[in-house]
Amino acid sequence: MLEALKEKVFRANIRLVEAGLVILTWGNASGIDRSKGLVVIKPSGVGYGELSPEKMVVVDLNGNVLEGKLRPSSDTPTHIVLYRNFEGVNGIVHTHSTWATAWAQSKLPIPSLGTTHADHFHNEIPCTRFLSEEETEENYEMNTGRAIVETFARRDYLSTPGVLVAGHAPFTWGKSVDDAVNNSIVLEEVAKMAFLTKMLKSDVETLPVYIIDKHYSRKHGKNAYYGQKETLGND
Numbered sequence: 001m002l003e004a005l006k007e008k009v010f011r012a013n014i015r016l017v018e019a020g021l022v023i024l025t026w027g028n029a030s031g032i033d034r035s036k037g038l039v040v041i042k043p044s045g046v047g048y049g050e051l052s053p054e055k056m057v058v059v060d061l062n063g064n065v066l067e068g069k070l071r072p073s074s075d076t077p078t079h080i081v082l083y084r085n086f087e088g089v090n091g092i093v094h095t096h097s098t099w100a101t102a103w104a105q106s107k108l109p110i111p112s113l114g115t116t117h118a119d120h121f122h123n124e125i126p127c128t129r130f131l132s133e134e135e136t137e138e139n140y141e142m143n144t145g146r147a148i149v150e151t152f153a154r155r156d157y158l159s160t161p162g163v164l165v166a167g168h169a170p171f172t173w174g175k176s177v178d179d180a181v182n183n184s185i186v187l188e189e190v191a192k193m194a195f196l197t198k199m200l201k202s203d204v205e206t207l208p209v210y211i212i213d214k215h216y217s218r219k220h221g222k223n224a225y226y227g228q229k230e231t232l233g234n235d
C-alpha cells in the first residue's frame, strides 16, 4: 500500500544524508496520505544505507502498524501529534543537524536576524520548554509533540515551519515531505548564520518587522512575486 508515498518518504530520508543533516541512524522523515489517514515513516534504528522504499513503515493516526516488517521510528508519536494538530502539514522531518541542535541545547530561539531567515521562516524559530520528569517518563515522544504544539499556540506553524525541541534537536514540517526536507536544510543554514552573526555582534538587533514581512510575503501568499509563478503567463 501507498507505494508512491513510500518512494517519496524514502527519497526524503536519503536527502537528509545528502544534505549532511544526519549521521548514523539519527533523524527521520515521514509523509501522510490525508485521504487515508495513514503515515509512512522511516523504520527505527536502521542505517540510511540500508533503507529502501519497501522498508518504510505504514502507521495509522493511532500509531498502529498497518504494513511493514520493521518497527517504525521511535519518534512516530511526535510525528502523529503534529499531523493531528497541524492541518495542511503533509511531511515532517526530525534531524540532529549540528547548528540547529546547538541552538536547541541552548534553549534559545533562533532570531530573525536577516532576510535569508525571514524569506523562509518569517519570524523567530521558537524553542520548546523542557518536558517535565513525568512527561519524560511516560509517553515521552507524544509529549514532545504536545510541547511543540503548545509552543505554536500563538504562532503560525505554516509561516514558521520548524521548531527546536529544548535539549534535543529540531523538527521541521511542510506541505510535502520534500518541502519539510527543504525547511530542514534552510533551518540548519540560518542556525549557522545566526550563531556567527551573534559571534560578530552579541547584541545584534532583530531585522525590522517591515523587512521581515516584506521578504516573507514576496515569496509566500497570494501576493508573492518571487520565482516563476503561473500567473506571470496570464496576460
Ligand SMILES: O=C(CO)[C@@H](O)[C@@H](O)COP(=O)(O)O
Pocket: 025, 026, 027, 028, 042, 043, 044, 045, 046, 072, 073, 074, 075, 094, 095, 096
Ligand atoms: O531523536 C533521536 C535521538 O535522540 C532518535 O530518536 C532519532 O534521531 C532517530 O530515531 P529512530 O531511528 O527514527 O527511531
